[in-house]
Amino acid sequence: MKKFKKFKNVESNALTSDETHKEISPKLTDNISILKELFKDCSDIVFRPIVAGKAHAFVVFVDGFIDSKSVELNGIRQLLEEVETERISANLLMERVISLSSVSETSKLDDVVSNVLKANTVLLVDGLTKGIIFDAKGGDRRTVAEPQTESSVRGSREGFTERLRVNTALVRSRVRSNRLKILSKDIGEETMTGIAVLYIEGIAAPNLVEEVLSRLDKISIDGILESGYIEELIEDSAWTMFPQIQNTERPDTVAANLLEGRVAIIVDGTPFVLILPATFWQFFQASEDYYGRFQIYIFLRFLRIAFVFIALTLPGIYVAVTTFHQEMIPTSLMLSIAASREAIPFPMFVEVMIMELSFEALREAGIRLPQVVGQAVGILGALVIGQAAVEAGIVSAPTVIIISLTGISSFTIPRYNMSVAFRMLRFPLIFLGAMFGLFGVVLGVLAVLTHLCKLRSFGIPYFWPLAPMSVKSLKDVFLRVPWWAMDRRPNQLVKDDVVRQTENTGKIREEGSSS
Template sequence: MIRNVSKLVGKTKEKESHLQKNHEDSKPQDTLHKNFNQNVETIRSVYDNCSDVVFRPFLLFGKTRAIIIYIEGLSDIEGIEEFVLSPLMQEPTNEVQSLNEFLEQKMPVSKVKKVNMFADCIESISTGNPILLYEGENNGFSLGLAKWEKRGIEEAVAEAGIRGSREGFNESLEVNTSQLRRIIKSPALKIQTMKIGKYTKTTVAIAYIDGLANKTLIEEITSRLERIEIDGILESGYIEEMIEDNPYSPFPQIMSTERPDIACSNLLEGRAVILVEGTPFTLIAPISFFSLMQSQEDYYQRFLMGTLIRWLRYVFLGISLLLPSLYIAILTFHQEMVPTQLLLSMASSREAVPFPALVEALLMEIMFEAMREAGVRLPKQIGSSVSIVGTLVIGQASVQAGLVSAPMIIVVSITGISSFMMPRYIAGIAIRMLRFPLMILAGTLGLLGIMMGMIAIAIHLCNLRSFGVPYLSPLAPLKTRELKDVLWRSPLWMMDTRPHLTGDANLYRQSSGQEPSPKRAGESD
């Protein structure tokens, strides 16, 4: 036993050291040399068999050998020709005292950074910023001339709304951060960046408002991100899965959005936003269960309509989770709960069905989920048509063939429509997953099984945390001051305090006593 444990520990240490070695060997760690040819050959050996990497030699001011290295498609070739090669290949009218001073202070490029490590040179080239090396110096210059094709700002596809901004994030991190800056113009908006991924070197940014977000929260998010050691980050889902509190929970502990207005509203409430290069979906932390039930339309419409829609969401959340289970339990174990006429009608419709209610419900739910996924994966032009027509044809044919009953088709259809009421897709997935074990409990234990399942879900939610914040906050633990935006949506002029998920700094977000009134200022009764 001890020998097996020691072998396991040895293998773990070997794996960690091998991973660390791979990260260290991924790029040269030495400093640049005085030897110009040696510097060029070292970088050329790193980019061996890379036909898109350009090495453009030239004479600096007609005297000194120099070279500019860049990647086609990632760098601004016109900018290189106009602002680098053209002025530097001309002989200066006045004697240049220091090449370093000239390149740092008089180069017509907005971003110029001196580098003296091979690793920094390779990182700069890989991100699209050309590297300028010249003879006689053991340093080079990174030129801020990165430029590549990017998608324009378009409407958020996954979070469409009737009222509000039509702009959504895109795959460019610079564009996404600029959208946050355009909405929140205060310098208190801080954005910290880091690189994650051995090969992709993906830029990940943490945005927060200094004075609103708890410093402990930002330190915890930064610590979790720095612990990630992986080959590459291709989407924000990679980050979400690596930093969440409980990876085995079906409920998401981090919310994703592609709308800048939603991200900014959460920043103003003291949360942090994680932006990942290459994806329009940003992450928001910490969150609660009730955050997933809120939509941007709740705040863009009048509070009465926002409250009514929110109540409808909670009602249909219960229907989506419990309706098939209740139907199975009542039909299998508790027929006395159904009125006689309705029970006779249901019995006559199930007379030719060869399966019990549990099997019947599982078949239809699995088929419905398959049709839903097929509609998502198919091209937009035919996806919705295939899913709707397929559901109608299969449902009608199944009833006529006697495989399922008509009441079961109605139950599954109402359940599917109810699941579409969830404003967050990730929250809807959790409800869809929990529906199946509840159906099995209902088919084996009846209403007792449903009660046991709901108690287990409630206990799990009470134990769940999102970066240390209780998942059912502010309902459990109860914070009466923060209930203004949970079960109902209070008027904006009443929500003078911000929800404090992470601390008590800067409690008030607006002045009190702003209830609108037709009276003029200074007018009395």
């Protein structure tokens, strides 16, 4: 495995004053002056003073991060009621005043600052050397909805959101086991982005979990804004177009992979969760493959793999055959292609490149424009440009058909990042076909296969279970065997708890048919 780049370990400098390393002072005014200096020109930081009898206090929070009604009902109002009858103490505040489930205390000012920035609320009381931290998160956030990039015919309609704890809860609701471990950490000196590492103890290999945590600990960066940052920083090889870590918006996909011994990484602020290690074949599996009749999805998997080959090689083969190997084309078809190209001023290579680049530009425009407009631009652009280009004599009709079939084939790949990799690799194969004919296309395909066999993802061969060959694990590659036949977890990932189901599970159908 290629060594992961070592980052220089430096302490976070997000707290710019040495004052934050002090203990909380019994003088409330001293604490508030330090905090106000640290949060100078931060208009979203709220310092809410409270006076109850002789007691003075401050509630500190970030506006827009918390549910102000919850703070009022479960914190401020009860503080005003209790202070009249009893002497205030940290225990009193935690046990009787703050009626929320998540309450803790701290004696450090830097803990106060970090918790405020993590969307927690802090209560500081005059005369106390401890601050009370409680979770009253709220504000407007996107609710759980159907995933935008992984729609399915059958299965869950729930997708991840941008909130870390909502996402961990979605996974926990599917894996209700105390063996599901969720380890939290913050990455990013300025952003302090919350990260959660999920795995099932006893199923995930301990060395895999240690490797993931080790790579995350070596990251020293100013900010993490999306899970793509993490993906690029911890992957084995940066010099490849093929994704070595799967991302998904679906909680059921994460749960299924955890049960196979993989590790998931959830990043606060993004609905895309990372799953690792990943193999090449994993990117051609859709979630509904496991929810329907296995005979149907065996056919669909073969269809996807066949169309992947078409998406990669068809333009290159077309250029190679029409340029160097015309004898391979039936005479009637060759005459039809020759007649359509009679008025075309460009060689076949240039013609195909014009259409490929136009198709990619239309696809990119359709993604970047608003959804309603983008769909219209994509459809009308393809029709108008294709028809106009043929009538103007810039490209031939067979070329438009070839490029259209290639584009449709790339849409059959369930994972967008794998689809983009094959789209990019088409261009070198077109060039090789124009230079060396079919010999060049075959060399290009062999180079891609060799590259795939050399890749690894967290120690797992990328082309496994085909290379190296594992016959037992082929049950879920080209085929999707019935659930009663998938009685073992992948042997490359799981070494201990390899049994997925007992033998009696496979006998249910026999008992049913006999009765």
